[in-house]
Structures are given as structure tokens and as C-alpha cells.
Amino acid sequence: MQYDVTVIGSGPGGYVAAIRCAQLGFKTAIVEKYNTLGGTCLNVGCIPSKALLDSSEHFHNAEHTFKTHGIDINKPKVNFGQMISRKDDVVKQTCDGIDFLMKKNKIDVHHGFGSFVDKNTIKITAADGKESQIQSEKIIIATGSKPSSLPFIKIDKKRVITSTEALALKEVPKHLVIIGGGVIGLELGSVYARLGAKVSVVEFLDRIIPGMDGTMSKELTKSLKKLGFDFYLKHKVTGVEAKGKNVKVIAETPKGESLELDGDYCLVSIGRRPYTEGLGLENIGIATDKGGRIETDEHLRTSVSNIYAIGDVVKGAMLAHKAEEEGTLVAEQMAGQKPHINYNLIPGVVYTWPEVAAVGQTEEQLKEAGTDYKVGSFPFKALGRARASMDVDGLVKVLADKNTDEILGIHIIGARAADMIASGVTAMEFRASAEDVSRMSHAHPTYMEAVKEACLAATEARPIHI
Numbered sequence: 001m002q003y004d005v006t007v008i009g010s011g012p013g014g015y016v017a018a019i020r021c022a023q024l025g026f027k028t029a030i031v032e033k034y035n036t037l038g039g040t041c042l043n044v045g046c047i048p049s050k051a052l053l054d055s056s057e058h059f060h061n062a063e064h065t066f067k068t069h070g071i072d073i074n075k076p077k078v079n080f081g082q083m084i085s086r087k088d089d090v091v092k093q094t095c096d097g098i099d100f101l102m103k104k105n106k107i108d109v110h111h112g113f114g115s116f117v118d119k120n121t122i123k124i125t126a127a128d129g130k131e132s133q134i135q136s137e138k139i140i141i142a143t144g145s146k147p148s149s150l151p152f153i154k155i156d157k158k159r160v161i162t163s164t165e166a167l168a169l170k171e172v173p174k175h176l177v178i179i180g181g182g183v184i185g186l187e188l189g190s191v192y193a194r195l196g197a198k199v200s201v202v203e204f205l206d207r208i209i210p211g212m213d214g215t216m217s218k219e220l221t222k223s224l225k226k227l228g229f230d231f232y233l234k235h236k237v238t239g240v241e242a243k244g245k246n247v248k249v250i251a252e253t254p255k256g257e258s259l260e261l262d263g264d265y266c267l268v269s270i271g272r273r274p275y276t277e278g279l280g281l282e283n284i285g286i287a288t289d290k291g292g293r294i295e296t297d298e299h300l301r302t303s304v305s306n307i308y309a310i311g312d313v314v315k316g317a318m319l320a321h322k323a324e325e326e327g328t329l330v331a332e333q334m335a336g337q338k339p340h341i342n343y344n345l346i347p348g349v350v351y352t353w354p355e356v357a358a359v360g361q362t363e364e365q366l367k368e369a370g371t372d373y374k375v376g377s378f379p380f381k382a383l384g385r386a387r388a389s390m391d392v393d394g395l396v397k398v399l400a401d402k403n404t405d406e407i408l409g410i411h412i413i414g415a416r417a418a419d420m421i422a423s424g425v426t427a428m429e430f431r432a433s434a435e436d437v438s439r440m441s442h443a444h445p446t447y448m449e450a451v452k453e454a455c456l457a458a459t460e461a462r463p464i465h466i
């Protein structure tokens with residue numbers, strides 16, 4: 001078969017690239033090694049984790065907040081099998097949706113492992129070992145990422161697990177020890193803490209979610225401690241031993257002493273690495289950098305001019321929406337258009353409760369760059385809407401240029417932060433000043449009023465409701 005464009009990998013980067021290519025009139029194929037489409041995000045990432053986060057949040061509320069709301073129920077019980085099976089249904093519906101989109105856009109789907117024979121030929125090895133080849137004028141590599149580990153840790157997938165296994169356990173852990181206080185550790189730790197597990201997080205650095213603004217780390221630490229999390233910051237893991245149904249995690253404390261944590265499961269969530277194994281990059285002379293990422297220019301073109309790479313397999317945030325934007329960008333470039341991605345405005349979200357969401361620069365980044373900035377913040381507890389729903393934890397922090405008032409960063413921890421951040425992206429995309437946003441009417445009562453108030457606080461320090 002001969003195609004204009006072939007995409008290797010059907011995650012959010014790959015399937016979006018394929019759809020956009022088809023929309024632009026290219027004869028398009030997609031190659032996926034698994035039986036289902038959708039990649040990490042739909043199968044073992046964004047979607048299943050959010051399904052379990054939502055279910056566990058309902059349970060948590062039934063146990064802890066219904067009574068105050070005036071709803072008396074018998075003590076709720078977790079039906080974990082049902083929770084996992086609902087999650088599986090959600091994943092199936094979502095993956096089936098991608099099948100439908102491929103058919104709708106007349107994209108040929110080839111199930112099998114893709115590898116380069118030469119710069120225009122891809123060998124596809126099906127699960128039964130059968131091999132075939134397709135030809136393509138242009139190729140987009142969207143092979144994503146896999147969980148990272150440490151050399152001395154053996155991931156047995158039973159007791160020492162990655163996020164993939166943590167999303168499909170057969171029981172709620174009694175004590176889940178998590179290595180890495182980043183997004184995966186805190187999201188999946190929240191699921192199991194709400195369902196009754198003791199959760200301990202061992203983090204190498206001095207704070208959790210270290211890539212985000214320091215205020216967010218501080219506030220989230222407080223909220224998760226209330227949920228029962230134990231944090232071991234500045235601890236260096238030195239060993240993980242699994243024996244029968246038990247796991248021992250050994251770490252060096254900041255004082256150089258040894259700490260032993262005994263659990264029944266250990267989740268290793270210390271980041272992800274780009275996945276290019278078996279792709280045959282060496283056959284076409286495409287290099288990877290020290291972190292294993294495929295090197296590209298700013299147009300996401302590799303050193304081979306008809307081959308592009310997008311998503312988790314290239315530099316930048318490992319996020320589904322970043323991969324999607326890159327898929328669209330590459331397709332449109334191939335059609336002669338001149339698209340652009342503002343990487344500074346790719347939002348980041350942590351789906352704990354309260355949620356954390358951010359766009360633009362952190363205060364730490366502004367300090368390091370020597371930018372003259374000002375801060376305006378507003379706590380959720382001063383919002384009528386937050387009191388009505390009892391979601392009073394959190395705040396909005398707006399960072400603006402001290403001289404021009406342009407918004408440089410918005411950081412939200414609180415209920416529905418994930419959805420609120422889109423308006424921050426809009427404001428910053430149009431280079432709004434804090435005063436611009438503070439003068440826009442925000443519906444009352446809404447959580448978004450906290451953003452308006454934080455902008456008022458940044459503008460001449462004049463919030464109204466505090």
C-alpha cells in the first residue's frame with residue numbers, strides 16, 4: 001500500500017495527527033501495536049485514572065460530606081470490582097470512539113508493530129508474527145512513552161507496580177508506598193487513600209509536584225495530609241524488596257539514616273521515558289538525545305526530512321493536549337499552512353481534590369529569570385460558591401508583570417481548577433493584563449470569581465471580598 005502520510009502510534013498525538021491529515025486531503029494510515037487505539041492516554045493514562053478518581057471521590061463524599069449536607073445513608077462500602085469494571089467500560093467506549101473516527105475519516109488502521117525499513121517503508125509485524133510492508137511519502141512518529149524505573153528496582157507488576165497495574169488492581173491496598181510525589185503518584189495515591197488505603201509518598205526533592213509553583217505544592221501537601229497521606233520528602237530510595245504479599249521500601253532520610261516502609265504494594269512513579277524500542281531509528285539515521293527523546297527542529301521535523309515526531313517521544317511536557325497540538329501542527333505544515341504552538345501556554349493539571357491547574361510561568365521561574373513581577377491571590381474560603389459546596393480548600397495566584405500588568409502566570413488549587421484554567425489560557429493567549437480580567441464580569445456565584453479577585457489583588461491590591 002502507498003500512503004501520503006503514515007502515523008506510527010495511535011495515542012492523542014498520533015490519532016489527532018491522522019485525523020487532521022485526512023481532513024486536509026492526505027491518504028492516511030495509522031499503525032498501532034495494540035489491539036485498541038488511543039495509546040497511553042485512553043487505555044492506561046488520562047481516562048482510566050480520571051474514571052477511578054471520580055468514583056473514589058464519590059465514595060469519599062458519601063463517607064465524609066453527605067452527613068453535613070443532610071443526607072443520611074448507611075455506611076457506604078466499596079465495591080472495588082464494580083469500580084474497576086466501570087473504569088474498563090469508560091476506556092472501551094473512549095477507544096471505540098477513536099475506531100469510529102478513523103472510519104469516519106477514511107484512515108487505514110494497521111494493527112501491528114511498526115518499524116522503519118527505510119525512510120519511506122514501514123514493516124508491520126502483527127501479533128501473530130505475520131509481516132507486511134507499507135510505503136509512505138511522509139511519516140509521523142508518535143510512539144509515546146513508558147514508565148521509568150530505577151536500576152535496582154524490579155517491577156514485578158504484582159506488588160511492585162507502575163501506573164498501568166495500579167489502574168487494574170484486584171483489591172484496595174492496605175498500605176500503598178509510592179516512590180515519586182509527582183502527578184501519577186498523587187492522583188493514584190488519592191484514589192486509594194479515599195478508598196481506605198494508607199498512602200506513603202517517598203519523594204527525592206524537598207516538595208511534591210516540584211515542577212509547579214511552590215505555593216501549589218504547599219497547599220496540596222496540606223490537603224493531601226488531611227486525606228491521610230504521609231510524605232517523606234528529601235528521601236532517597238535505596239532499595240525495594242518484594243516478598244510474598246509484602247513490599248519493603250528502603251530510603252535514606254535527609255539525616256543519612258535508613259527508613260523502612262512496609263506495605264503491600266509499591267507504586268513506582270518517578271517519571272516516564274520516550275518509547276522508541278524496536279522502531280528501527282538506526283536504519284534511517286534518526287538520533288535520540290540523552291533522555292531518549294527523538295531530536296527535531298522547531299517544526300517537529302527529524303533529521304530525515306520526510307519524517308516528523310510528536311508527543312511524549314519528543315521534548316516538552318508529557319501531556320495529551322500537548323501531543324494533540326503537535327499532531328495538528330505537523331499535519332497543517334505538511335499541507336503548506338503555517339501553524340504555531342505557544343508552549344508557554346500549555347496548561348498543566350493535577351486531578352487531585354482540590355485540583356491543581358496552572359498556565360504560564362511559576363513564581364520560581366520569574367525569580368530565576370529576574371523578571372519584575374507582582375502577585376495577587378485569593379483564597380477559595382472567601383468565595384460564596386466554595387462555601388455552598390464545602391470546597392473551601394485552595395486559592396488562585398496570579399502573577400503579573402510589575403510594569404505592564406500583563407499576566408505571566410495563573411496558578412489555581414481548588415475545586416474545578418482543571419476546567420477553570422482554560423480561561424487563564426484564553427486571557428494569556430490574548431496577552432491580557434490583570435486589570436483586563438479584573439474588569440470583566442464574572443458570573444456570581446462561581447469559582448471563577450476567585451480568578452477575578454486574584455487579578456484585582458494583583459491590580460493595585462484591591463480585592464473586594466476579602
Ligand code: FAD
Binds near residue numbers: 011031042
Ligand atoms: P501515547 O499515548 O503513549 O501513544 C503511543 C502509542 O504508540 C501507543 O498506543 C503505543 O502502543 C504505540 N506504539 C509505540 N511504538 C509503536 C510501534 N513501534 N508500532 C506501533 N505502535 C507503537 N496527560 C494529560 O494531558 N492529562 C492527564 O490527565 C493525563 N493522565 C495520565 C495518567 C497516567 C496514569 C499516565 C501514565 C499518563 C497520563 N497523561 C496525562 C499523559 C498522557 O497519557 C501522555 O502525555 C499522552 O498519552 C502522550 O500521547 P502520545 O500520542 O505522544 O503517546
Ligand code: NAI
Binds near residue numbers: 183209236237270350
Ligand atoms: P512526574 O515527573 O510528574 O513526577 C515524578 C516525581 O518523582 C518527581 O516529583 C520527582 O522529583 C520524583 N522522583 C524522581 N526520581 C525519584 C527517586 N529516585 N526517588 C524518589 N522520587 C523521585 O512523573 P510521573 O508522576 O511518573 O508522571 C509521568 C508523566 O505523566 C507526568 O510528568 C505527566 O507528564 C504525565 N501525567 C500527567 C497527568 C496529568 O496531566 N494530570 C497525570 C499523570 C501523568
